[in-house]
Amino acid sequence: MHQSHQDADDINDDDLLLRRITPSIHTAPLPDGKRILVGFAFREKHNHEFSMYVAREVSPEKVLSCGLPTQEIVAVRAGDVRKLGYIIVRDPDDCDASHVFAKPVGIKSKSQIVKDCRALAECINASKAGGSKTNPSDNR
């Protein structure tokens, strides 16, 4: 059970947060052969929050080691998560002390959370299309 629900002010907006995805499930092919991240990538069993790891505190390999063999890592800016109305709460887990979860500041409907998850996926798609930094290890 999460006890602390305060935004981690030591995590800057420019910090990257790492999340495991399963490419065959969480990316969709386009007609030109490219694959895009879909909003389902940020959904969790309990729809109101989702898990990530602070990139400058952990390696992508360590985060992957706590997941499944077919998984990969995507990175999203903490500022993009906050901009959508979430706080980033520190929550060290069995995998690593850098574990955090994003939690809505107020009450959000499920449809709003679905919108937010899609917006985060688009942030990542846009950053890849624009050629900006996408390698999570670059932020360490």
Place this chain on the structure above:
Amino acid sequence: MAYTLQFPNLFGLERSRQDQDSNRRQWSGVKSLQSPAWLKETYDRISALKTLEENWDSYGGLPVADVAISRIRVLLSNLDIEDMPTPHVAPLPDGGIGMHWRVGVRDLEIEVEADGSIHYLQSIIGGESVPGDAHTLPEAQCALDWVLGKC
């Protein structure tokens, strides 16, 4: 004793109506001639979701609910999807199933939840997203047609 009055011309008319009704019942649900090539592949992918076990996403995701599987099959069987491109089908961590289409700048996510309810999210790339609920097949059809610019 029961008596049945039969008027030949009326009987003939009634018989004709019965035949027409029978034909309608027989054919109204048959769509195989018009089904897109991707439909079988999509059904197979949906069936394969049954094999997912708890924690399939490494974040505690639930197995896909049987209700969601049967509901999404009914949905695909009853919608006009001949012009649609292949959807990306994905399990959802709460036991539902999601489908995603992108056509040009239009993005559509349709979700069938574990309880069988249907929701959608229509988005323009780089623009607004509009969520909605599909309580009826025409509502689901309209959500789907939107991605092709028809609705």
